[in-house]
Amino acid sequence: MITGIGVRTAGGNSTKEFWNLLTSGSSATRRISFFDPSPYRSQVAAEADFDPVHEGLSPLEIRRMDRASQFAVVCAREAVADSGLEFDTVDPSRVGVSLGSAVAAATSLEQEYLVLSDSGRDWLVDPANLSPHMFDYLVPSVMPAEVAWTVAAQGPVTMVSNGCTSGLDSVGHACQLIREGSAEVMLAGASDTPITPIVVSCFDAIKATTPRNDDPEHASRPFDRTRTGFVLAEGAAMFVLEDYDRARRRGARVYAEISGYATRCNAYHMTGLKTDGREMAEAIRVALAESRTAATAVDYINAHGSGTRQNDRHETAAYKRSLGEHAYRTPVSSIKSMVGHSLGAIGSIEIAASALAIEHGVVPPTANLHEADPECDLDYVPLTAREQRVDTVLTVGSGFGGFQSAMILRRPTGGVR
Template sequence: MVTGIGVIAPGGIGTKQFWELLCEGRTATRTISLFDASEFRSRVAAECDFDPGASGLSQREIRRWDRTTQFAVVAAKEALEDSGVLGEMDPYRTGVMVGTACGMTQSLDREYAIVSDNGKKWHVDEAHGSPYLYDYFAPSSMAAELAWLAEAQGPVGVISTGCTSGIDVLGHAADLIIDGAADVMISGASDAAISPITVACFDAIRATTPRNDDPATASRPFDRTRNGFALGEGSAILVLEEYQHARRRGARVYAEIAGHATRANAFSMTGLRPDGRELAEAITVALDRAEANPADVGYVNAHGSSTKQNDLHETMAYKRSLGEHAYRTPISSIKSMIGHSLGAICALEVAASVLAIEHAVIPPTANLHERDPECDLDYVPLAAREQASDVVLSVASGFGGFQSAIVLTTPDWTAR
């Protein structure tokens, strides 16, 4: 059961601002300001206007933690406060699982520049490195910080499966509760990878958009004119509870994680098979685990990366897994508004899916003006739609061939 939500996202800090941006169909993509990106092919991204001091972090914490960890800690604090579970957890029955694709990219990028004198020295001088350099190198440090925050002494770990990390980690955390290993899990994902090395990597494979002259409309999932994704950053952390644990303390329950699945295509690091078979298989298995039929799905929160091959692959996967119901199902991509924050985006999309259930609103796909005739499903263009959904499907597709799906339902849907 999801009983708490915390969000750091482009366009607003906190769950309330995140949801308002999505419902209004506003975009947060802009010219990169975190570093000088003038020499790169793609110079747009969705950045978080994040002030760590204003978000309650001390100067020591700001110095010690990478931006990725800062996001995760602030989001976790909001989620824990939202859930009201603090003080009602058994430390040995409380765990943390966090996902990330890139870990502490910004700090590693910065520290390498320092110890190598901006790349001039092959033999780096460790004397000039930060005393927290090891923490930047090991993403498990982020999970440890969240465990200390919540005094969690149960299962604690990290999942890093690229762009599917956010779904995979939440599914794993839910399984730990189902298996009886924990009563409460603080789980989600965080990435703050808008840095020279990241931009260079995606430039090299031409995955990001070169639409630098109009950043606000650069991300165009399912649109005929799409030409790559806009990088993003952010974090979403959820509090998950075992049903009876939440019920005993009278917790508000947003939604239930009813099923999830992941598959790999064993085909290509960056390529996708056009038939969408692996993603369709993940969707089918996730629905089976949720004991739901394709016709039960009221909304799909798409991966919708705004690349030519992904959006076609995804469209085929929906037709393959949902059958004729795919043509009647509202689908949208929030990457059109907050960019693609790599491992964090799936957790943000799950948070958006939970809020879609809570508020009976489907967020839109921004910038969808010219429909791709091959992406011929209901991709909810431009404006949010009021519609109740008892069953919501969220999916992800990641480099390496990873394909993941997660099913969320209203709290009482499974019992019905």
């Protein structure tokens, strides 16, 4: 059960702001301001207006933690406050953390390299000038450890790095730990802050990001015939997860039940996807089976929707293969059209959007969808949010390496809400 949510994205400095952005159909993408983007093919991104001082982080925390860790800790604190759970009443050995990230401390690693090498001029560097916190930047497991310290969690603490499915897989792993009895409460989610020259250069090299630099707000166009690639982003989302009985006993507000999860790999290509969507369809099938949910019960699909042609047609095929004719009757949308693609973090951010869709009875739109791709012939909820009752959501992720993940969220029942 999701009993607490914390989100930070471009255009969203709280869960409430994030949801308001999604339902408005507005895009938070803009020209990159963190560094001079003019040398790069793609010069747009979804940057968060994140102020660590305003967020309550101490000078020591700001100095010690990479930006991605700061996002994770701030979101964890918001989720904890939102849940109303008094963590000092829970056995700390029964509290765990599962955090996802694709590129971890890329921001600080690049900054340190630029300082030590005089912006790449010097091949040999003086280790005496190295930051004392370099270990924290090099070892990704420091990120979930920072989150664990916020609630003194002494149970299982795990880092999940499966590329762009990390945020789904970290939450799926947390649910499995609760179901098997390894933990009673989990802080789970993901964080990534990849808007750095080296990451931008990497995606430039494979032409995955959009070169539509003259119109940043409309650059992310999932399922649109005129799409030209995804928009890089930063962000994080964290959740407090509890089992049903614990949530019910304490009268917790429950956003949604995570009732099914599965992940598969296509063992095919590092970045390529087959057009038939078979691996994603299999993940969806298994997630539905674990949830004991019929395909016809799905009310909304929160798509991966990155805005690349091969992804859009791949997941469209996967929905048809897994849901059959019901796929044509099911609204589908991509929030990446508004908050960009924050790599490993986006799966958790999309879980938050899915839970809030159930909570509020609103399907977020796919912004910037003006010219539907003939190969993508489902109901992609163009431009404007749609009010409707949402009881069951399918949210999916697709990542480099061939990872395909699916999760089912349902409206809570049995007197818990």
